Amino acid sequence: MxxxxxxxxxxxxxxxxxxxxxxxxxxxxxxxxxxxxxxxxxxxxxxxxxxxxxxxxxxxxxxxxxxIPAVLKGTWIRNSTELAAQIEVRLARRRTEDTWDALLIANSVNIGDNIQFSSELSATVVANKEHSPLKTIQFSKKGTDLFHDIYFLGEPIRYEYINxxxxxxxxxxxxxxxxxxxxxxxxxxxxxxxxxxxxxxxxxxxxxxxxxxxxxxxxxxxxxxxxxxxxxxxxxxxxxxxxxxxxxxxxxxxxxxxxxxxxxxxxxxxxxxxxxxxxxxxxxxxxxxxxxxxxxxxxxxxxxxxxxxxxxxxxxxxxxxxxxxxxxxxxxxxxxxxxxxx
The missing domain is CATH 3.40.1780.10 (QueA-like)
Structure with missing residues (x-):
């Protein structure tokens, strides 16, 4: 505490x-x-x-x-249906070469939902974090290739006091x-x-x-x-x-x-x-x-x-x-x- x-x-x-x-x-x-x-x-x-x-x-x-530029924005898709044209994803912690815990700023994101960040990069929600707002997402790329896309697409996390x-x-x-x-x-x-x-x-x-x-x-x-x-x-x-x-x-x-x-x-x-x-x-x-x-x-x-x-x-x-x-x-x-x- x-x-x-x-x-x-x-x-x-x-x-x-x-x-x-x-x-x-x-x-x-x-x-x-x-x-x-x-x-x-x-x-x-x-x-x-x-x-x-x-x-x-x-x-x-x-x-x-x-x-790293840990804020990514993409399209939220469920069962081939677009639920939102833009959803913000804040990376929280890397777990493996292609898997991160992340904060998805949207209501009712489900396991199996897909986030399309670009024509070359997407991620799937694979788990909920117990007693936490975080989700675990698995990217379509891993390692250095994934980092290259994160740097190309992402932006730094910015809180409300940063104008x-x-x-x-x-x-x-x-x-x-x-x-x-x-x-x-x-x-x-x-x-x-x-x-x-x-x-x-x-x-x-x-x-x-x-x-x-x-x-x-x-x-x-x-x-x-x-x-x-x-x-x-x-x-x-x-x-x-x-x-x-x-x-x-x-x-x-x-x-x-x-x-x-x-x-x-x-x-x-x-x-x-x-x-x-x-x-x-x-x-x-x-x-x-x-x-x-x-x-x-x-x-x-x-x-x-x-x-x-x-x-x-x-x-x-x-x-x-x-x-x-x-x-x-x-x-x-x-x-x-x-x-x-x-």
Missing amino acids: AVQSLDFHLPVELNASHPPEKRGLRRDHVRMMVLDRTTGEVRHDRFNHLPNYLQSGDLVILNNSRT EPWALDCYQTVFGSHPGSVEMPSAGRAFSWELLFALMQGGVQIDYIQLHTGLSYLLDDEYESTPEDQPEEYYISERTMQRILETKASGKRIVAVGTTVVRALETVAHNNVLSGTTNLYINHHTPLKIVDGMITGLHEPKASHLEMLTAFVSEQHLRCAYNEAITSRYLWHEFGDMNLII
Whole structure:
């Protein structure tokens, strides 16, 4: 369950509707709220000053999953009869080379129904997801051929606070290299190559893992989704894991960029498996075994991500910091400002 006591009023004007670059900012010049894990002290800075808060030998772990255009539109067909000229399909999670869980935005979609996306690509509804609005669909193509069509036909997932259909490039990190996330692993968006090089010049280590993010909002307020309901695919190389263990042994800090990285690393700490799927739900009862600090965005009221943050900092300190972020007019969501918890 989300942290109910961390419900708060977020003024609509604090929802970032434009990428920083469209607001006249470099991506690494967004604001950064620095929150001390122990004292709850808050400082205000710019994200390009991140090297001032890290030490030589610290290891920053980023998620190199790349965002795919996960919204497809097609014709809804049942028994050769067209039911709707256009239906929106939001991909949620890849299951096999040709099968995805997806949100079909239409009423009464049945197993066996067909969605025709183009003359060359279609999908059939093959299963309902128990206790979920999601369906499982099987495409007429698989693997690389399927991804080519998804990229040709699809568009990025866009929520109501985004006013314009920004290009897919706006939803990418500069280092994203492995396509698979249906929503951008947004905590890494503020990094530029210049900032990464500045960190390395200061002795900070940089490494990467993969976790392909799933669909976070299923457009059904009656269905309360948690990370336990959303298994996500992750991969951590043996070399990266060895580097993490060596850094820990040397007394330096592991700083995770985003809730996705925290989830992947702490999953490995729990099960000692470097690749697979995870539905680990982290909250204030979860002892963090690997991660010492994190870089994240600002999360909406009652979001499950807020509960993960209470594994790093007390709920009282978090509540005070978020109140200060609102008072200081920080911007929320994937195009917004950043929060360093360390």
